[in-house]
Amino acid sequence: MPSTMVAADRAAGPAPEVRLKTNLLTLPEVRWAGASLILFLLGAGAGLLDAPAWVSWTLYAGCYLAGGWEPALAGLQALREKTLDVDLLMIVAALGAAAIGQVFDGGLLIVIFATSGALEAVATKRTEDSVRALLTLAPERATRLRPDGTEEVVEAASLEVGDLILVRPGERISADGMVIDGSSEVDQASITGEPMPVHKTHEDEVYAGTLNGAGALRIRVGRPAADWVIARIVSLVEEASATKARTQLFIEKVEQRYSVGVVVATLALFFGPLAFGADLTETLLRAMTFMIVASPCAVVLATMPPLLSAIANAGRHGVLVKSAVVMEKLGTTTRVAFDKTGTLTEGTPRLVELHTAPGITPDELLTIAASAERPSEHVVGRAVVAAAQERGLSLEQAEDFRAVPGRGVHARVGDQQVEVGSPALLGDLDEEGGPARAGRAAGDGASDTAGDAAGELDRWAATTLRTCEDAGHTAIVVRLDGKPAGVLALADQPRPAAASTVAALAELTGRPPVLLTGDNPRAAAHLAEAVGVTEVRAGLLPQDKVTEVERLQKAGDHVLVVGDGVNDAPALAAAHLGVAMGRAGSDLTLQTADAIVVRDELATVPAAIRLSQRARRVVTQNLVIAGTFIVILVAWDLFGDLPLPLGVAGHEGSTVLVGLNGLRLLRAKAWR
Structure with a gap:
């Protein structure tokens, strides 16, 4: 690959951007979660304003229906498959709370679970759309040359290995292959990330979806459509996303066991004493008290407020973190890998x-x-x-x-x-x-x-x-x-903060960052020396970046990849976490990434990792607080005589306490 790029008149403008068409309000999960939240707030407001009881109850009932019907249906379907879903447990806990007058607690549970489901649906939909949108970079049709030299327009997907195609000035190349005639500058930033067009002539390799410059090229197709580099990018993103999803199996097992345990304990508390002649009302009250104090409201709030507060704080400082799971995982990063062009450089x-x-x-x-x-x-x-x-x-x-x-x-x-x-x-x-x-x-x-x-x-x-x-x-x-x-x-x-960011990350993670780039080795080495990176991998195609990330992770590192181009998307998806540069980032990269640096300020990357580490410490504190309250209240109910008002006060008190502790991360001091 030549190290010098020459001036040549470009017959075509910049590559068209891939835009997502998803309207989030069309997702039913978003609409139902929004309706549930509005009804919950109206119900709480009616109670504060001393409105007639039927008004609050009606609004809360609407909240329960809007946010609870879907998880309830999913829970019932899980029961038919002989499994117990934690969503069903939350619905039962919410109904149990309402049965003894604690409609606010039940409504809060409903809102939290409905919102969580909506966020998951949005992330899934946008990822699917962005992967499909990537395919629009490759032309749908190609100009194929017949043996007699005449031309015919065919579907690009129908091209076979060995076919000859003609790419005119300003057109996108419609297949991976080799130039057999002609000379031109080709903008292949979407594949390799190189900042300047590359001169292509006889026997040089070209890629589908890249933009031809001022010259005409005759190209011999070298791969079937399924093996084009751009198609492999899509499959790599999908495979890496599926791998991430499987890591949630451990959490599902914990939820299953917890759900079974609470249901069994509640039923035992209700039917056990009745078998020995206990009073029905008193037994039901004890069982409902157990359901309230054992419900995971405090545990859920022990985790979510710190992480959501950290997300809000990071957002104010130009870092969009897509979920609480991502915010928590940021603090476990042990190695950072940077793309070069558009990431460490301008x-x-x-x-x-x-x-x-x-x-x-x-x-x-x-x-x-x-x-x-x-x-x-x-x-x-x-x-x-x-x-x-x-x-x-x-x-x-x-x-x-x-x-x-x-x-x-x-x-x-x-x-x-x-x-x-x-x-x-x-x-x-x-x-x-x-x-x-x-x-x-x-x-x-x-x-x-x-x-x-x-x-x-x-x-x-x-x-x-x-x-x-x-x-x-x-x-x-x-x-x-x-x-x-x-x-x-x-x-x-280099970006102004590149060197200081590299130094900060090396100190924060205990390991120096690594540079992964498709650019030539000399340019990569020069940049690495300028910003303080000591480990460089240059001349990498997208699949090579994935291989390097997997190599680091097999060695025991939790790798965070920072990039901006379409070519970085597979590495971002394969990594422990992916961070995209927001201003220059491609649509696919922005959707694949777990977090986005909105204003392209590199210094926010180590700051976000530090914030995540603080959030993880607060989560630990909250879990200790919530767990202590639950253990004490459950033990009191099982082995003593816990009054229902005191049980509710203890449960709500722990919820408020952990919530306030988590909200500390909203302060500007937490970011610094």
């Missing part, structure tokens, strides 16, 4: 160095180069023009402008012929349609340039080019009237 090249030949000032060189590049839409051309504008330089009108794929741009600026492009400009461009340089012949092998009158300048330019490329920069040659006038060095700059 994602767009900038002019970082300007080398001029004798007799030319930096401003003169930049003015001439930017004037020639101004008609171009290539990312390199835009970077050169932007640098000139930042310096306040006045650009001249370029005439006779044209771009040569793989070489650069040519234009007349004033009375000078200007060429801006790759190091190939130091050779003869006649074969590519460039202007002839009479009198130039192959000569000095050390500089790989023609000699004669311009030999010294050519040798200077070649040396400067090597210096720039060794530093990890993209080197661009500027020629005036056939002679080297200067070299422009462009680079994708």
Whole structure:
């Protein structure tokens, strides 16, 4: 893969963004949860305003129906399969609370469970939509070349290995394959994450869904549709998501045992004493008291308020954490893996160095180069023009402008012929349609340039080019009237907080972060040195990133992957946790990720991990408090005579206590 990208006029604009069409209000779980919450709040408000009892009871009944019918139905279906669902236990506990007048407690349980189900439905729906949306990056149709040279338009999915296809300027490539004729710049950021288009010519590999530049390509299809890189990204995301879902089996087992235990204990408390002639009312009251004090309200609130408060706090500081489970898991991170382009870097090249030949000032060189590049839409051309504008330089009108794929741009600026492009400009461009340089012949092998009158300048330019490329920069040659006038060095700059973030994460996790990138090794090594990363894996395709993440996790690490592109989505899904950069992140990456850095501020990543660690400590405190209250109240009810009002007061008191303890994480101090 070449280390230099040349200026070439882009016939097509930027890649179209994939947008999700999901309207969350169309999900029944969201509508029912919203209705349940509204009715619950209205019922609580009616009670505070001393409204007639039937008003509160009616509103609470609506809350129970709206939020409880679905888990009740699921619980009954589970019973038919001879399993006991914890959702059914919550419904029974809520009805039991209502039976003895504690409708508020029951309503709160209903609202919590309905909201949880809605959040799960939203996450599932959006993930499914984003995976399907990714497939729209690959064209549905392709131009296939018949053996006689004529063209036919066919479905891309019907292409077979060995077929020849034609990709015109500005079109998306419709299959994975190899270029057999033509030359062009291809924007393959959606696959490899590289910030600049890559020059593709004979025998170079190309990928479905990437965007062709100004040249026409003839491509021999190399893989069936099911094996295209973009299709494998989709399958990798789906497989990793399924693997994550299976990790919830342990929690389900705990819920099952808890549900069975509470139901058995309640039935025993009710029917056991009756068998020995106990009073029905007193026995029912004791059993209902047990159902109330053993219900997991305090346990649920012991966990959710700290995590939800932490989520709200993180959201105020620009980090969207998608669930309480994610917030809890953030604090267990032991290794962080970064993507390069758009994550540790800003994602767009900038002019970082300007080398001029004798007799030319930096401003003169930049003015001439930017004037020639101004008609171009290539990312390199835009970077050169932007640098000139930042310096306040006045650009001249370029005439006779044209771009040569793989070489650069040519234009007349004033009375000078200007060429801006790759190091190939130091050779003869006649074969590519460039202007002839009479009198130039192959000569000095050390500089790989023609000699004669311009030999010294050519040798200077070649040396400067090597210096720039060794530093990890993209080197661009500027020629005036056939002679080297200067070299422009462009680079994708690290984000301002990249180095401090890497250092903070190394201290926080005890392990240095690792860099996983599809970019070339020299550029990756240069960035790693600049930000303090010591372990680098470069030249990776999406499946290679997944392999590296799995390798780290098999070694015992809980890996958090931070990325922004479609190519990062499989690694984010396969990792213990995935974090996406919000501004530049693709739709699939944003939906696959467990958390999103909304404003692309890297410093928020270690801050979010610290907040999660604080939340985990508060959860532990709350579980101890809630467990202690439950054990004491249940023991009192079983072995003593616990009055119902005191049982309710103890149960609600523990609930309020753990809730207030969790809300401490809303304070700004918790983030710092």
